Amino acid sequence: MVAMGPAELNDFLAAAFPGADLPMRVTRADDDGVELTWPYHQSQLRPGGTLSGPTLMTLADTVAYVAVVSRIGPQFLTVTSSLQIDFLRKPPAADLRATGEVLKLGRRQAVISIRIHSTADDRLVAHSTCTYALPAEPSEPAEPSAPQT
Incomplete structure (x- = not known):
């Protein structure tokens, strides 16, 4: 069952990564999964005129994060434990x-x-499998920590 819809997930991403100005947008979140779009920008190119591997890995990791949070609710401390990608x-x-x-959505990992x-x-340009470590259930959603100065 989905705990957060596309609008809530977009707001959550903005709160989770306040300085990042992520251009990605969640366009779908339902029982079948999530969908994100990432508009092309020339900064994503690598020599040869194709999109870079780091661009695809960032998108894969973000999609995984959104997929998990769409199910468990706004937990900022959900973190990547592994990411494998095939270009x-x-x-x-x-x-x-x-x-x-x-x-798989378990008690401690997804x-x-x-x-x-x-x-x-x-x-299809890439396929990825990602594992996320889930935080212990807090009494209320954890907030991102303030940047150190």
Whole structure:
């Protein structure tokens, strides 16, 4: 069952990463999983004119985070414990669309499958599996810590 919808998840991402100005947007959150879009920007390119691996890994990790939080509610301290990615083809300079499906949601961990497509031709460009460590259940949602000065 989904605990948070797309609008709530977008607000949560902005609160979780206040200085990041993430251009990604959650477009779907339901019992089948989540979907995010990431608009193309030339800063994502690598030599050869394709989107970079770090861009795809960032998107995969964010989709996994959103998929877990959509199920358990706003828990800032949910963290990545592993991320594996297969680059299947060179992604062209275009927007990306990624879907995430929670394969297992346990008491202390979650396993998520992520599929990343290029919107240029809707071809699958990467597949990722991510495991998240879940926080002990707090009495209220944990807030992100303030930056150290």
